[in-house]
Amino acid sequence: MDPERMIIPDFVRLTEAGIYCKTGDFYLDPQRAVRTAVVSHAHGDHVAPGCVDVYATPPTMAFIQLRYKKYAGKVLHEMPFQSSFTLNGVRITFYPAGHILGSAMVLMEWEGIRYLYTGDFKMQHDPTCETILPVQADVLITETTFADPQVQHPDPVEEIRKLNDMGGQNIIIGAYVLGKAQRLTELVMTHCPEKKLRIHYQVLPYQHIYNRFGMSNVRGEVLDKKELKTEQNLVYIVPPMTYHSYLQRRDFRMIFASGWERLQEHNTSKLFISDHADWAELNRLIGEVKPSQIWTLHGDGRQLRSHLEGKIQVHILNHD
Numbered sequence: 001m002d003p004e005r006m007i008i009p010d011f012v013r014l015t016e017a018g019i020y021c022k023t024g025d026f027y028l029d030p031q032r033a034v035r036t037a038v039v040s041h042a043h044g045d046h047v048a049p050g051c052v053d054v055y056a057t058p059p060t061m062a063f064i065q066l067r068y069k070k071y072a073g074k075v076l077h078e079m080p081f082q083s084s085f086t087l088n089g090v091r092i093t094f095y096p097a098g099h100i101l102g103s104a105m106v107l108m109e110w111e112g113i114r115y116l117y118t119g120d121f122k123m124q125h126d127p128t129c130e131t132i133l134p135v136q137a138d139v140l141i142t143e144t145t146f147a148d149p150q151v152q153h154p155d156p157v158e159e160i161r162k163l164n165d166m167g168g169q170n171i172i173i174g175a176y177v178l179g180k181a182q183r184l185t186e187l188v189m190t191h192c193p194e195k196k197l198r199i200h201y202q203v204l205p206y207q208h209i210y211n212r213f214g215m216s217n218v219r220g221e222v223l224d225k226k227e228l229k230t231e232q233n234l235v236y237i238v239p240p241m242t243y244h245s246y247l248q249r250r251d252f253r254m255i256f257a258s259g260w261e262r263l264q265e266h267n268t269s270k271l272f273i274s275d276h277a278d279w280a281e282l283n284r285l286i287g288e289v290k291p292s293q294i295w296t297l298h299g300d301g302r303q304l305r306s307h308l309e310g311k312i313q314v315h316i317l318n319h320d
């Protein structure tokens with residue numbers, strides 16, 4: 001049978017509360033408290049506290065509980081990768097998305113059609129999280145954060161090695177506490193052995209969860225404040241708020257690690273390390289999933305639509 005006929009055009013819809021699947025009566029990555037939430041990963045823009053039933057992978061659940069304590073949700077259902085569960089007849093399976101530890105792509109199967117929601121993903125090598133595991137689907141529902149042929153992320157190893165050419169001046173790196181900080185920790189330990197790596201105390205609880213889930217390559221020591229004066233050759237990883245409080249200081253080299261050009265303005269040096277797919281990675285994923293339709297969210301899907309014209313239908317999902 002021609003799957004084009006059976007794809008439900010509004011199987012998921014973008015609503016104020018998040019991405020809603022009416023057939024299964026659940027939200028993907030809700031933005032506010034809802035009854036049933038299927039959460040792809042624990043970044044703040046993908047999870048809302050106060051839901052009744054929350055479904056996520058075990059690492060994602062650990063991060064959610066760390067962030068929201070008892071407000072995380074009423075019933076937390078930990079679902080390991082590649083084990084399926086059913087919500088109102090929709091069969092759901094998590095597959096690694098390669099974005100941060102525990103991040104999942106969500107495969108939803110209904111009446112023989114496979115809808116794959118990527119959440120945030122990347123295909124770049126990252127030894128601090130599960131490697132992405134693409135599966136085939138009829139509909140690929142994906143972010144288009146960097147869906148622009150101009151966007152090509154540099155090799156993260158080459159980026160981090162820049163720190164080795166910066167002399168002994170202490171370096172402060174601003175990074176999101178979940179995911180980016182751990183990736184940087186591993187990269188610095190592995191590729192900048194001369195540097196003394198330190199982390200901000202707020203990064204430590206996340207590191208503990210990484211270690212608990214087997215990522216023993218994420219090992220940063222918490223900074224003792226005196227060290228900034230007494231030591232040289234430090235690389236100190238801090239959350240964005242702390243980073244901004246240091247920005248006026250001229251005695252450190254200030255770097256914000258991001259894939260976004262606009263976040264690089266105030267920094268003394270640039271460090272482009274992204275946990276999102278660039279144009280080539282997005283197209284590689286499409287090649288592996290082999291969808292007959294692509295529905296895009298977050299970002300701008302227009303370039304992708306013209307690139308795939310005549311080959312794959314691309315629909316840009318807008319708010320209801």
Ligand SMILES: [Zn+2]
Pocket residue numbers: 041043099120
């Ligand atoms: Zn994310």
